[in-house]
Amino acid sequence: MSQEYYINSLGLPTRPAGRNPYNTAALPPGLPWWFYGPPAAPAQPPPPVQAPVPATPGGVPKLAYSVEEAAEALGVSRALVYRLIHQSGFPSVKLRGRRLISAELLAEWVRQQAGGGAL
Numbered sequence: 001m002s003q004e005y006y007i008n009s010l011g012l013p014t015r016p017a018g019r020n021p022y023n024t025a026a027l028p029p030g031l032p033w034w035f036y037g038p039p040a041a042p043a044q045p046p047p048p049v050q051a052p053v054p055a056t057p058g059g060v061p062k063l064a065y066s067v068e069e070a071a072e073a074l075g076v077s078r079a080l081v082y083r084l085i086h087q088s089g090f091p092s093v094k095l096r097g098r099r100l101i102s103a104e105l106l107a108e109w110v111r112q113q114a115g116g117g118a119l
Contacts (some may be wrong), residue, residue: 003022054103064093064100 054062054073065073071081081101084090089112091105 028093062103064102065106067101070101070106074110 032085054065054069054092056062066083067085071078074081085092085099085101089109092100093100093102
């Protein structure tokens with residue numbers, strides 16, 4: 001979109017008739033439209049946030065977190081994760097004495113706790 005401005009005899013920018021980009025009725029009184037600069041581009045919606053895919057050092061996607069990794073991913077303490085484990089609906093499993101939290105189900109659980117909205 002080209003911006004065509006002309007300088008009038010007073011040295012002020014003007015535009016050809018009918019090409020004013022502003023709704024002048026919506027501007028505060030007292031200042032001309034060109035004082036506010038060119039109109040802003042329409043706001044673009046932000047891209048959807050995708051949950052990061054955890055990976056091992058070899059680059060293999062992780063299927064489950066340890067309690068410490070889950071606490072780090074959630075940004076909470078380890079003690080809080082242990083309390084959450086004892087609540088129904090929290091995605092954890094005990095495997096050979098070790099507590100693991102499913103990475104995929106943890107992201108889904110967080111979405112449910114947030115009211116089903118996108119993160």
